[in-house]
Amino acid sequence: MATLKDVAREAGLSVGTVSRVLNNRGYISEETRNCVQEAMKRLHYEPNEMARALSKKHSTMIGVILPSISHPYFAKVLSCLERAAHARNYELLLFCSQGKSAREEEYVRVCCSNRVAGLVLCSGGVKTGKLRNLGFPVVTFERFLNDADAGVECDNYEGGALAARELIGAGCRRLLCISGEGEVSMPADARKVGFLDVCASHTDVEVQVVLCSPEHLEDLNYYPELRAFLDASPAPDGIFAGSDVIGLQTMAELSRRGLRVPQDVKIVGYDDVNLAQMTNPQLTTIHQPVREMAEECISIIVKAANNESYPARTMFHVTLEKRGTT
Amino acid sequence: MATLKDVAREAGLSVGTVSRVLNNRGYISEETRNCVQEAMKRLHYEPNEMARALSKKHSTMIGVILPSISHPYFAKVLSCLERAAHARNYELLLFCSQGKSAREEEYVRVCCSNRVAGLVLCSGGVKTGKLRNLGFPVVTFERFLNDADAGVECDNYEGGALAARELIGAGCRRLLCISGEGEVSMPADARKVGFLDVCASHTDVEVQVVLCSPEHLEDLNYYPELRAFLDASPAPDGIFAGSDVIGLQTMAELSRRGLRVPQDVKIVGYDDVNLAQMTNPQLTTIHQPVREMAEECISIIVKAANNESYPARTMFHVTLEKRGTT
DNA sequence: AAGCCTGTGTCAATCGATTAACATGTTTGA
DNA sequence: TCAAACATGTTAATCGATTGACACAGGCTT
Numbered sequence: 001m002a003t004l005k006d007v008a009r010e011a012g013l014s015v016g017t018v019s020r021v022l023n024n025r026g027y028i029s030e031e032t033r034n035c036v037q038e039a040m041k042r043l044h045y046e047p048n049e050m051a052r053a054l055s056k057k058h059s060t061m062i063g064v065i066l067p068s069i070s071h072p073y074f075a076k077v078l079s080c081l082e083r084a085a086h087a088r089n090y091e092l093l094l095f096c097s098q099g100k101s102a103r104e105e106e107y108v109r110v111c112c113s114n115r116v117a118g119l120v121l122c123s124g125g126v127k128t129g130k131l132r133n134l135g136f137p138v139v140t141f142e143r144f145l146n147d148a149d150a151g152v153e154c155d156n157y158e159g160g161a162l163a164a165r166e167l168i169g170a171g172c173r174r175l176l177c178i179s180g181e182g183e184v185s186m187p188a189d190a191r192k193v194g195f196l197d198v199c200a201s202h203t204d205v206e207v208q209v210v211l212c213s214p215e216h217l218e219d220l221n222y223y224p225e226l227r228a229f230l231d232a233s234p235a236p237d238g239i240f241a242g243s244d245v246i247g248l249q250t251m252a253e254l255s256r257r258g259l260r261v262p263q264d265v266k267i268v269g270y271d272d273v274n275l276a277q278m279t280n281p282q283l284t285t286i287h288q289p290v291r292e293m294a295e296e297c298i299s300i301i302v303k304a305a306n307n308e309s310y311p312a313r314t315m316f317h318v319t320l321e322k323r324g325t326t
Numbered sequence: 327m328a329t330l331k332d333v334a335r336e337a338g339l340s341v342g343t344v345s346r347v348l349n350n351r352g353y354i355s356e357e358t359r360n361c362v363q364e365a366m367k368r369l370h371y372e373p374n375e376m377a378r379a380l381s382k383k384h385s386t387m388i389g390v391i392l393p394s395i396s397h398p399y400f401a402k403v404l405s406c407l408e409r410a411a412h413a414r415n416y417e418l419l420l421f422c423s424q425g426k427s428a429r430e431e432e433y434v435r436v437c438c439s440n441r442v443a444g445l446v447l448c449s450g451g452v453k454t455g456k457l458r459n460l461g462f463p464v465v466t467f468e469r470f471l472n473d474a475d476a477g478v479e480c481d482n483y484e485g486g487a488l489a490a491r492e493l494i495g496a497g498c499r500r501l502l503c504i505s506g507e508g509e510v511s512m513p514a515d516a517r518k519v520g521f522l523d524v525c526a527s528h529t530d531v532e533v534q535v536v537l538c539s540p541e542h543l544e545d546l547n548y549y550p551e552l553r554a555f556l557d558a559s560p561a562p563d564g565i566f567a568g569s570d571v572i573g574l575q576t577m578a579e580l581s582r583r584g585l586r587v588p589q590d591v592k593i594v595g596y597d598d599v600n601l602a603q604m605t606n607p608q609l610t611t612i613h614q615p616v617r618e619m620a621e622e623c624i625s626i627i628v629k630a631a632n633n634e635s636y637p638a639r640t641m642f643h644v645t646l647e648k649r650g651t652t
Numbered sequence: 653a654a655g656c657c658t659g660t661g662t663c664a665a666t667c668g669a670t671t672a673a674c675a676t677g678t679t680t681g682a
Numbered sequence: 683t684c685a686a687a688c689a690t691g692t693t694a695a696t697c698g699a700t701t702g703a704c705a706c707a708g709g710c711t712t
Contacts, residue, residue: 001461003668014691019670027688049439050385051668053376054697061419061440069405070600072398079395082422091436092420093387096408110417112372135327220600248604255606274396274546275601278574280581329698340661345700353659377698380667 002043011039022047053115058136061091062301063111063119067099068217072273073243077122077141080294088302090117097123099214105130112136118301121148137304139297144313149304152296154316159286160194162320163240163268166284168198170266170326172238174206175199178226178250179242179270181211191270195240208233212246222249230257237265244269244276247283251325267325281324289316328369337365348373379441384462387417388627389437389445393425394543398599399569403448403467406620414628416443423449425540431456438462444627447474463630465623468614470639475630478622480642485612486520488646489566489594492610494524496592496652498564500532501525504552504576505568505596507537517596521566534559538572548575556583563591570595570602573609577651593651607650615642 004022008015013036020026021036039045053059062085066074078094085092093116095107104123111119112134119134122141130147131138137149144151167175177195192209199207212225226249235254241247247269251261259265261281269276269285276283296314303310330348334341339362346352347362365371379385388411392400404420411418419442421433430449437445438460445460448467456473457464463475470477493501503521518535525533538551552575561580567573573595577587585591587607595602595611602609622640629636 001668004670005668015669016671016692017690020690023670025671027690029689032689046435046438048380048441048668050376050379050441051697052670054374054380054668054699055670057697059376069408070398070401072396072401072601075396075398075401078420079422082395082420086421091440094404094408094418094420095412096405109372113375114417115374115376221603245604248601252604252606252608275398275574275604277547278571278578278601279605280578282578327698330700331698341699342662342701343660346660349700351701353657355659358659374698377667378700380669380698381700383667 001048002045003048004045006043007036007039007045010043011035058115058117058305060089061093061114061116062298063093063095063107063114063116065095065097065104065107065119065121065123067097067123069094069096071217071220072245072275073271074122076271076273076290077294080291081120081297083291084295084298088298090298090302099124099217108134117305120297120301121145137301137310139300141293141297150300150310150312150314152293152300152314152316154288154293154318156190156318157194157197159270159288159318160191160196160240161198162194162318163191163270163286164195164198166268166320166322166326167238167240167266168202168205170238170262172236172266173204174234174236174238176208176210176229176236176239177242178210178212178222178229178239178246180214180216180246191242208236220245222246223253226250226253230254235259235265239265239267241267241269244271244273244283244285247285247325248275248279251279251283262325268320269325272321276321276323284323284326285321287319287321289318292316327374328366328371329374330371332369333362333365333371336369337361384441384443384631386415387419387440387442388624389419389421389433389440389442391421391423391430391433391445391447391449393423393449395420395422397543397546398571398601399597400448402597402599402616403620406617407446407623409617410621410624414624416624416628425450425543434460443631446623446627447471463627463636465626467619467623476626476636476638476640478619478626478640478642480614480619480644482516482644483520483523485596485614485644486517486522486566487524488520488644489517489596489612490521490524492594492646492648492652493564493566493592494528494531496564496588498562498592499530500560500562501564501566502534502536502555502562503566503568504536504538504548504555504572505566506540506542506572517568534562546571548572549579552576552579556580561585561591565591565593567593567595570597570599570609570611573611573651574601574605577605577609588651594646595651598647602647602649610649610652611647613645613647615644618642 004015008018018036020028021033068074082092097104116136118137120139120141140148140151199205210229212222216222241250247267254265269283272285272287276285300310330341330344334344344362346354347359394400408418423430442462444463446465446467466474466477525531536555538548542548567576573593580591595609598611598613602611626636
């Protein structure tokens with residue numbers, strides 16, 4: 001592997017000058033710039049980012065901690081983060097906590113060791129006090145922690161409310177809200193509360209709530225809770241699912257029981273992930289502007305790296321994507 | 327941030343000794359080891375991995391290049407890679423090529439710059455010659471490149487054959503094979519060939535083939551090709567889909583056209599991702615041992631880092647997961 | 653008593669960049 | 683024409699570890 005020194009020798013220049021070209025500092029003539037760049041090509045020079053990171057006290061990597069990767073929602077989040085990061089020449093260092101706070105804390109330490117430029121935290125339960133003075137900004141995605149440096153969220157309360165209005169507006173009166181218990185910790189809560197608040201304002205509407213184990217973020221199997229509920233209670237005529245995954249499984253289970261969607265039961269999902277469009281009927285769902293949220297996260301970290309100020313809390317709107325299940 | 331030197335001072339020892347503890351080299355007494363570890367705790371010391379990587383000529387990061395992240399198959403692959411890597415104390419540096427070879431090559435260079443311990447390449451078209459002498463091993467996932475140092479695959483030919491036997495055995499005679507064109511470049515091809523070979527051995531079986539644009543790996547929308555085919559031809563009675571995503575969309579589209587699965591048309595998917603179980607009926611599919619394959623990839627890179635020898639080519643079996651669509 | 657093993661220290665080089673201080677020219681333009 | 687501005691070089695310190703050479707002391711063998 002060629003080094004800066006090799007390039008300097010090859011180009012007949014000093015390391016100082018070559019470094020100037022590399023970092024766009026000070027005065028350089030076009031001629032010299034070209035000369036250096038050609039020397040780099042000839043030697044197949046690739047700057048050693050480790051050495052660079054050591055000098056400047058941080059790398060160009062951004063840590064990302066997710067509770068799960070194969071869950072379609074987080075896969076979408078990750079995909080958007082990747083795109084946003086690479087557009088600004090940052091790389092992603094990926095961690096999956098499986099929702100375990102011990103793992104989260106370990107990964108925060110690993111990020112520390114790697115002197116990341118920042119950390120996007122999509123996972124729930126890092127203990128208070130563990131996120132301060134890390135030497136890089138921590139941005140939470142879809143949640144807010146006092147302990148973090150910034151939070152990027154969307155209006156989950158409004159999402160729940162939209163879902164309730166949609167179902168009630170379509171004539172549903174016996175509603176079910178089924179979601180992961182603390183699925184994404186706080187956000188799911190807000191969804192539920194928004195949903196229930198709107199329901200409460202309609203005196204002729206009944207609501208039941210089913211909370212599913214957070215473990216299902218990993219195994220993605222909500223059928224047990226779903227079946228238990230449907231076995232024990234008369235079928236609702238409107239269901240708000242806390243995620244599209246839950247929504248799809250609900251559709252499948254209703255179909256097995258001979259219930260038709262949307263004629264007998266209407267469903268609203270949450271997240272608007274790609275599988276919401278892979279069934280017949282397609283799933284009506286609450287859309288989060290995940291791409292914009294991801295870009296905001298990365299943007300915040302880049303701003304922090306440049307010593308610019310950034311918003312401590314950003315909230316995006318959600319919208320209802322009406323499809324075939326309502 | 328505390329440094330090694332700080333720890334040494336705090337513990338009243340020399341940097342040499344502290345480094346010995348950190349790297350388990352030479353002679354250290356239990357007493358000293360504890361003393362050092364306590365000093366580290368007191369100072370909240372986190373070793374600077376950048377400095378370490380600079381000294382030892384490589385980091386503990388493993389690069390991963392995928393064509394897409396939100397595609398459920400690659401999300402699953404990534405999830406397994408993450409787990410396997412962290413089990414061995416490696417981190418994942420993530421890149422998404424979107425199937426563009428220019429991006430792939432750029433990301434290979436970035437991996438170079440970051441002196442990764444190895445690279446897992448799940449994406450298709452790096453030009454010959456670009457993968458040699460990088461200073462770290464390149465392992466291809468689900469494909470074989472002469473240029474790479476190792477390949478981990480599964481028997482896609484057999485997968486296609488299994489699908490054909492399943493459909494034909496269930497009585498289907500007018501078959502359709504619909505898959506991404508070079509969906510994952512070579513692998514999809516082998517699937518198709520395996521499928522067609524078995525079909526060809528049955529004189530009473532007709533087969534048609536629809537190839538979809540590789541762009542759909544990103545947008546996951548195979549409906550246009552699907553509709554075009556179903557509009558133009560009489561419906562087949564058995565369909566082999568090159569991925570579960572295609573399989574699900576096929577089911578949805580058939581359902582829209584009033585065709586019943588599995589009564590009128592039977593379907594076999596590929597990949598066995600979680601969404602294969604989120605519909606009614608659940609999708610019969612070809613299962614790849616993705617977890618084992620991912621572990622093998624990581625294992626190869628770890629072996630290479632320890633100067634142990636490793637297999638140049640590993641192939642796993644696939645199995646048919648019979649569910650409700652056949 | 654000689655030699656080995658254990659445990660620690662000192663010192664200095666090295667990994668491959670960045671960066672500041674300072675020197676030395678050559679252009680320019682007001 | 684004289685001071686800026688431009689262009690490059692030299693030198694050396696620094697980032698935070700790793701590592702090898704070498705020294706020195708006790709404690710154990712044999």
